[in-house]
Amino acid sequence: MKIDDSRLDPSLDRRLAALTREYAPDPALWHGIEARLPPRRRSRRLAIAAAVGGLALIVATLTAQLQREPLLDPGRMTVDAEAQALRALEPESIPAAWTEAAAGLESAWHDNQAAIAELEQALERSPGNRLLLDFLAQARLRQARLIGQAATRNSVPISTERKIDT
Amino acid sequence: MNDALARPLPDAAAERAEDAVRVAAARRGDRAAFEGLYRRHAGWLLPMLWRLAAGDRGRAEDWLQEAFVQAWQKLDQLRDGAAFPAWLKRLAVNLALADQRRGQLTLVDQTSEQAAPEPPWPAADLDLERAIVSLPERARHVLVLFHLAGLGHTEIGLAMNIDPGTSKAQLHRARTLLKERLA
Numbered sequence: 001m002k003i004d005d006s007r008l009d010p011s012l013d014r015r016l017a018a019l020t021r022e023y024a025p026d027p028a029l030w031h032g033i034e035a036r037l038p039p040r041r042r043s044r045r046l047a048i049a050a051a052v053g054g055l056a057l058i059v060a061t062l063t064a065q066l067q068r069e070p071l072l073d074p075g076r077m078t079v080d081a082e083a084q085a086l087r088a089l090e091p092e093s094i095p096a097a098w099t100e101a102a103a104g105l106e107s108a109w110h111d112n113q114a115a116i117a118e119l120e121q122a123l124e125r126s127p128g129n130r131l132l133l134d135f136l137a138q139a140r141l142r143q144a145r146l147i148g149q150a151a152t153r154n155s156v157p158i159s160t161e162r163k164i165d166t
Numbered sequence: 167m168n169d170a171l172a173r174p175l176p177d178a179a180a181e182r183a184e185d186a187v188r189v190a191a192a193r194r195g196d197r198a199a200f201e202g203l204y205r206r207h208a209g210w211l212l213p214m215l216w217r218l219a220a221g222d223r224g225r226a227e228d229w230l231q232e233a234f235v236q237a238w239q240k241l242d243q244l245r246d247g248a249a250f251p252a253w254l255k256r257l258a259v260n261l262a263l264a265d266q267r268r269g270q271l272t273l274v275d276q277t278s279e280q281a282a283p284e285p286p287w288p289a290a291d292l293d294l295e296r297a298i299v300s301l302p303e304r305a306r307h308v309l310v311l312f313h314l315a316g317l318g319h320t321e322i323g324l325a326m327n328i329d330p331g332t333s334k335a336q337l338h339r340a341r342t343l344l345k346e347r348l349a
């Protein structure tokens with residue numbers, strides 16, 4: 001049995017290829033969709049895992065820096081104690097609000113970074129595309145804002161919610 | 167992949183990048199960005215769904231809405247935001263085929279003497295549109311997925327849970343029936 005006879009009937013192929021492929025749906029359809037969209041929420045397990053990962057990175061960086069360049073000023077004892085306290089933290093004892101906020105920022109940062117990478121690739125293919133350049137500028141501004149927010153938030157819980165022996 | 171429908175747009179790379187940006191924003195809960203994805207992609211999805219639904223416009227619109235609602239819910243599963251159109255197409259096709267398999271909605275009786283439905287768009291080839299929607303279900307699905315959705319026989323086999331060889335046979339059957347009806 002002959003299975004694919006498309007080459008023997010170019011007339012049918014032409015007619016199939018000419019069929020309508022685009023048709024704008026009734027505008028009311030979008031409103032129906034929008035009404036059914038639930039709020040997007042990240043999984044709590046993912047948020048906690050991301051926060052713990054971020055905390056581990058901070059501790060590792062701080063510890064390595066202290067070992068490489070011992071501080072000579074009177075603040076050294078305070079920083080050492082803070083590093084010890086951070087190492088001793090159990091994931092369960094991290095304030096929930098802090099972990100969620102940190103995870104949200106980190107997630108947004110990663111999403112934004114992925115978007116920046118896509119835009120840069122697209123710009124390599126279409127240099128000078130004003131729309132892409134505009135998107136890229138917005139994405140970089142957003143990245144800067146996220147980093148600023150992260151720096152602000154990371155400093156608050158350590159100094160206000162943790163008791164550190166000095 | 168059946169490349170017959172590959173769209174060689176000059177700005178395809180820019181469109182892919184814009185999709186990726188919108189997907190990233192929608193993941194963060196930006197509904198306006200998701201609406202942008204809908205505005206760009208619903209237009210090519212609806213004719214395909216209308217033909218899969220044998221010309222039942224209400225059902226095709228239900229599938230379209232359900233596909234976008236599911237896309238919103240499953241956005242985190244999409245690794246490459248630029249691949250949104252292909253991902254959305256698979257989602258919509260699977261949803262449509264599963265719905266027809268379940269038979270949750272009343273099927274159009276393909277052997278009835280009722281006049282074949284007309285598409286909601288101004289059809290340039292009404293005879294062919296009518297002939298397609300009056301095909302037997304399996305043959306119609308394979309024909310629409312191959313010629314109008316751009317899927318290959320392996321992908322069609324996976325979507326319809328049939329062997330790729332069966333997909334080829336159904337395509338042959340569909341084309342033979344079309345030729346008979348259009349003669």
